[in-house]
Amino acid sequence: xxxxxxxxLPVGSFQYKLLLVTGLGWLFDxxxxxxxxxxxxxLAKEWSLTPAQVGWIGSVGLIGMALGAVLAGxxxxxxxxxxxFTITVLLYSLSTGMCALAWSYESLLFFRFxxxxxxxGELPVAATLMSEYAPAxxxxxxxxxxxxxxGVGWLVAxxxxxxxIPAFGWQIAFVIGTLPALYVFLIRLHMPESVRYLISKNRIxxxxxxxxxxxxxxxxxxxxxxxxxxxxxxxxxxxxxGLSVLWSKPYRLRTVMLWLAWFGIVFSYYGxxxxxxxxxxxxxxxxxxxxxxxxxxxxxxxxxxYAAAWLVEVIGRKYTLSLFLLLSGVxxxxxxxxxxxxxxxxxxxxxxxxxxxxxxVIYTYTPEMYPTAMRALGSxxxxxxxxxxxxxxxxxxxxxxxxxxxxxxVFLMFASVFVIISAVVIGLGKxxxxxxxxxxxGAFQA
Numbered sequence: 427x428x429x430x431x432x433x434x435l436p437v438g439s440f441q442y443k444l445l446l447v448t449g450l451g452w453l454f455d456x457x458x459x460x461x462x463x464x465x466x467x468x469l470a471k472e473w474s475l476t477p478a479q480v481g482w483i484g485s486v487g488l489i490g491m492a493l494g495a496v497l498a499g500x501x502x503x504x505x506x507x508x509x510x511f512t513i514t515v516l517l518y519s520l521s522t523g524m525c526a527l528a529w530s531y532e533s534l535l536f537f538r539f540x541x542x543x544x545x546x547g548e549l550p551v552a553a554t555l556m557s558e559y560a561p562a563x564x565x566x567x568x569x570x571x572x573x574x575x576x577g578v579g580w581l582v583a584x585x586x587x588x589x590x591i592p593a594f595g596w597q598i599a600f601v602i603g604t605l606p607a608l609y610v611f612l613i614r615l616h617m618p619e620s621v622r623y624l625i626s627k628n629r630i631x632x633x634x635x636x637x638x639x640x641x642x643x644x645x646x647x648x649x650x651x652x653x654x655x656x657x658x659x660x661x662x663x664x665x666x667x668g669l670s671v672l673w674s675k676p677y678r679l680r681t682v683m684l685w686l687a688w689f690g691i692v693f694s695y696y697g698x699x700x701x702x703x704x705x706x707x708x709x710x711x712x713x714x715x716x717x718x719x720x721x722x723x724x725x726x727x728x729x730x731x732y733a734a735a736w737l738v739e740v741i742g743r744k745y746t747l748s749l750f751l752l753l754s755g756v757x758x759x760x761x762x763x764x765x766x767x768x769x770x771x772x773x774x775x776x777x778x779x780x781x782x783x784x785x786x787v788i789y790t791y792t793p794e795m796y797p798t799a800m801r802a803l804g805s806x807x808x809x810x811x812x813x814x815x816x817x818x819x820x821x822x823x824x825x826x827x828x829x830x831x832x833x834x835x836v837f838l839m840f841a842s843v844f845v846i847i848s849a850v851v852i853g854l855g856k857x858x859x860x861x862x863x864x865x866x867x868g869a870f871q872a
Contacts, residue, residue, distance in 0.1 A: 428630070428651065431637050432621050433561060438644045444559055445568060447616050448552040449575035451515055454606035455545045456579025457586075458522055461599045462487065462538070463699060464587035464720070468596050473531060481824025485817045486535045488696060490542025492813030498547025499554075499806015503799060507555040508619045510802075511548060515606055515613065518544025523604035526597040546813060550792070550805040557793040558620045558801070565794075566738035570731055570786035577727030577782055584721040622798040672796075672804055680795045681804070683854035688812030690847030691751065691788060694840045695781060697819030698758065719771055726775035727782040734783035743791040744855040748848045750784035755844030757781075762837020794858040 462483065470480045494514065502510040521540035528534035553569060560568035590598045624633040634651055641648045672681045737746040757777035764770035796804035826836055
């Protein structure tokens with residue numbers, strides 16, 4: 427009855443501490459992504475880069491993220507969530523610091539690839555771990571709140587760029603980006619391994635020890651464990667899952683839905699937000715004014731997350747995700763056709779609100795679609811396939827701008843992608859709110 431004891435734990439200091447520890451990893455990831463987007467317009471001018479070269483700086487990190495998501499997801503199902511989370515945080519922190527020492531365009535590309543590898547590996551593993559500890563009735567809310575740290579990270583990046591870059595140069599932003607390396611010590615002290623992962627590896631006594639420890643922290647009276655495992659615990663798959671399992675009959679449709687949704691949301695997000703400071707700057711605003719405008723747009727991300735965190739437990743994951751994707755498309759279309767600063771700012775803020783709210787939901791939804799033995803694998807491959815869209819989008823925008831296409835055409839493309847994946851989610855998605863992970867697996871197999 428280990429899983430029943432886990433699900434019955436009251437929500438308290440442990441869950442919120444885990445949310446904070448995993449959320450800080452998310453914040454640092456976002457901070458790095460935000461910093462490079464703010465650095466790009468300055469670097470392009472200083473190094474005389476073409477739009478295509480600027481696009482490659484954004485895209486090479488996404489190549490690393492795709493490989494990192496796939497490999498880290500596979501490893502997390504084999505050696506544990508905590509170990510992989512720790513390794514990936516350390517990798518992207520140190521690699522970010524190396525970017526400050528880049529002596530050429532090519533060396534910066536190499537370091538950005540390593541940063542992306544660490545970032546891509548950390549995100550799906552953190553979401554998997556949080557989903558395996560959050561109680562069923564609040565799991566969606568917890569995961570969206572976890573994703574909301576991404577918005578805070580962008581705000582931190584915007585503040586660093588606004589306050590530090592004009593005074594000390596772009597290198598200082600990368601130096602600050604090494605600080606998450608110290609965060610590894612916090613991970614090792616305050617993050618337990620996943621109980622569900624331990625059960626899937628037949629490490630029953632370790633799982634029981636964690637439950638006893640959590641019950642003590644949450645002031646729950648501990649009692650002896652039953653000698654027999656429950657049916658759900660006995661049925662936890664013990665064999666390693668491979669890529670082919672994702673395409674077997676029980677999982678095929680959900681894999682198609684998730685891969686397409688991830689591709690579309692990553693394509694649009696990185697195509698828009700990696701270029702956002704450059705786009706605003708190109709409208710004739712000074713660098714400092716550009717940072718101010720992007721900071722205001724970024725602030726709109728936070729209420730978007732909180733709205734999504736409430737809606738996922740009210741109308742469900744499927745409908746919240748589809749709605750936010752659709753409205754992201756509408757807002758991005760009008761942003762691309764904005765004719766003055768006020769309109770640009772208003773539609774940019776609305777676009778941030780819905781787009782980042784959708785991100786919160788997709789990180790909630792994805793781990794719920796797969797059983798424990800393949801949860802990190804399935805999440806990693808979905809995110810990894812999505813990163814292909816992220817690789818293509820910054821380069822494609824650079825090429826389109828270089829060929830003379832206007833912003834209205836670029837954002838019409840992004841709006842169309844949002845509408846298409848919204849339809850995919852509503853057509854192929856299944857609802858998963860208010861169910862334990864084991865109940866979900868039984869319902870989907872039926």
